[in-house]
Amino acid sequence: IQTAEAEKYVFQVGVYVGSENFRIAEDVVTIPVEEWTHLVVTYDGVSIVMYMSTDEDSLALVKNATHVDEPVMFGKRNSQPLHIGENFFGQIDELKIFESTLAVNESIAHGVCPSHKGGYLYDDDLVAYYRFNEGFGNWTRDLSKYDNSAIHGLICAHVDQNKQAELSCPEGYFISEILYANYGLNEGTCGAFSADVDCFNANTSAIVEDLCGLQAELTTERMRSCTLNAYNDVFGNACVGARKSLAVQAICAPDDTALRFSPIECRSFSGVCLDDPRFSSDTAPTKVGTASTLSEPVC
Helix, strand or coil: CCCCCCCCCEEEEEEEEHHHEEEEEEEECCCCCCCCCCCCECCCCEEEEEEECCCCCEEEEEEEECCCCCCCCCCCCCCCCCCCCCCCCCCCCCEECCCCCHHCCCCCCCCCCCCCHHHCCCCCCCEEEEEECCCCCECCCCCCCCCCECCCEEEEEEECCCHHHHHHHHCCCHHHHHHHHEECCCCCCCCCCCHHHHCCCCCCCHHHHCCCCCCCHHHHHHEEEEEEEHHHHHHCCCCCCCCCEEEEEEEEEEHHHCCCCCCCCCCCCCCCCCCCCCCCCCCCCCEEEEEECCCCCEE
16 A cells, blocks of 8 residues: 555555454555565464565565464455455566465575476465466466466446445556446356346446446546446346346556556567556566466576
């Protein structure tokens, strides 16, 4: 979370531990402009420990938030997607998530090429690895064995019939695309909504796009947020007698004018230059080699 002071951020970490409870740790840190910063967080059921450094060969302790006199509690599933870099305006690269607590020296070792045992792209305890090498599109591939692809800039809204939904992007971003929209019967959670085939309203996406400014021909009509009323007189009644809901998945894209990337910069590691401001060819110095392909690091 950026503060009013230049280069100052609130480094914040939250772990969901069940029963609508979170364990949260935060501290104010300095993240220099035009320089890569290595951030590491560990959680062992009691302590959230935060590290950072601009040197990939070392890490400095930021904060050790130990929950004294509280039981050991590990992360649990909930209905919300994992958010990385929320309210951060800049570049993020080489993101890894492990299911075990790594020592500091192990965290550093995972930045050495090849960063995985036997040169493979995953260790047994690695549950997500995002290299952000696609160069285009809304999705980035997970190169761990679990293959859980991630979505850039995902926002969601899900409200019951006759309620009001709000789609809102962070400062400097705008609603660029509607991935899913249905005013009917919806299942799943943010990032994985699906519609009941017996109560699917095919007109929902077009109506949401119109209300959120995506039907406008001029790019000056970009909207950072929009309000949606989940009413029959707005979306129609695709399944009479059913108690419906409105579910929407959308993409927030950065305002091109606020990015430092040149609009003609080649951002695709496949060798094809594409004008997508969400990717940069400026890769983090993680020692995992050059991004010659989307799947194999080259030392």
